[in-house]
Amino acid sequence: MDVKSTNASAILADPAPMNKSRLGIFSRLFPYSQSGPSISTNGVHSVTNKKAAKLDDVRSNGWLDAMKSSSPPRKKVHKEFNTIDIVSDDSEIAYQSWMIKYPSALNSFKIIMNRARNRKLVMFLDYDGTLSPIVDDPDRAFMSSNMRSAVKSVAKYFPTAIISGRSRDKVYELVGLTELYYAGSHGMDIMFPAKDIMSGNHLNCVKSTDSEGKEVNLFQPASEFITMINEVFRTFVKITKDIKGAKVENHKFCVSVHYRNVDENSWPVIAQLVHDILKDYPRLRLTHGRKVLEVRPVIDWDKGKAVEFLLESLGFSNQGDVLPIYIGDDRTDEDAFKVLRKEDRGYGILVSAVPKESNAFFSLRDTSEVQDFLDFLVRMAEDANTLERRAEPYGYDTD
């Protein structure tokens, strides 16, 4: 495995574009092909009138079911000792049998490393639920300092990118490591240093400068939607202001409407309000995250496309030389898992404490197992480096 140090430079706030040529972006991005459990308001309009009337109600069009199943239930604390045993045994048995299909990435570490032999490992990490535990307040989803130093160490040896549903600025603020690549808004906002372009035609990239004046590449395939997203954001803030616990976030190219802290009886209300607004925006669509409704442009771009784009842009398009690994917990991460599963390109690792169907290959139970996995990677890279250093004077081949 190639463990040479990487050197991504600082990627900070949004720069002003220097070169506006975005040849062919939109012809390539449309038409949108929907994957996963997302519901396009377009689709709602295209059914017959009778059906449309029915689908107009969020109780019957699947939104509510998706909302209810959008995040694993919190662990219940049962007072009676026997009840605890029965509940945890049952769920543990279910989890263990699920792991036959999605083995632990920790237990499978050797298999992963064997596959990584003579290849460059490239790491892709989701943020919420992967690097930081899911918490009630999205503004307080901090990663631990141990996790931060694990990610920092991983990035010393392997090119590492964060791909988040949050805005790029926000996720950078939360992670705070300059040595990574950042993709925000589910991959619709990617910035990377100009010097890292090695291959590809990059017609859709704009040359720009970052907040420190360094030349960077900026890829924002949904830039024409910024005004629309701002407008929808303001509307959502207005219509949800009286719903206790509702929270709306503007991620520049997408908007999140959180209902984690909303009384379950009000979920149909919040869903219906969002649904009704989206009827006026056929170029926006809805996807379901963890107790969050996510509204984004109808373009053929997602976290999977972002992974492919970054691999190509960073010069890793030759599949034989590279082993991409993507760790994520959410439905939106499935698009990236699919890309890696296709043609056996790399490994998706699903972070989940409950059994669920996935396109990932392996699993990790929670963020602390993610940290263990990252620590394993670092230790292995350090060992490989030490071995190489010791063998060098004698001319030994350490492969």
Ligand SMILES: O=P(O)(O)OC[C@H]1O[C@H](O[C@H]2O[C@H](CO)[C@@H](O)[C@H](O)[C@H]2O)[C@H](O)[C@@H](O)[C@@H]1O
């Ligand atoms: O792609 P990600 O980095 O995983 O971002 C997805 C969403 O993450 C955040 O919401 C989720 O985490 C919150 C904090 O733990 C939690 O309160 C919320 O219920 C989760 O849905 C973020 O706030 C969203 O905007 C992102 O889309």
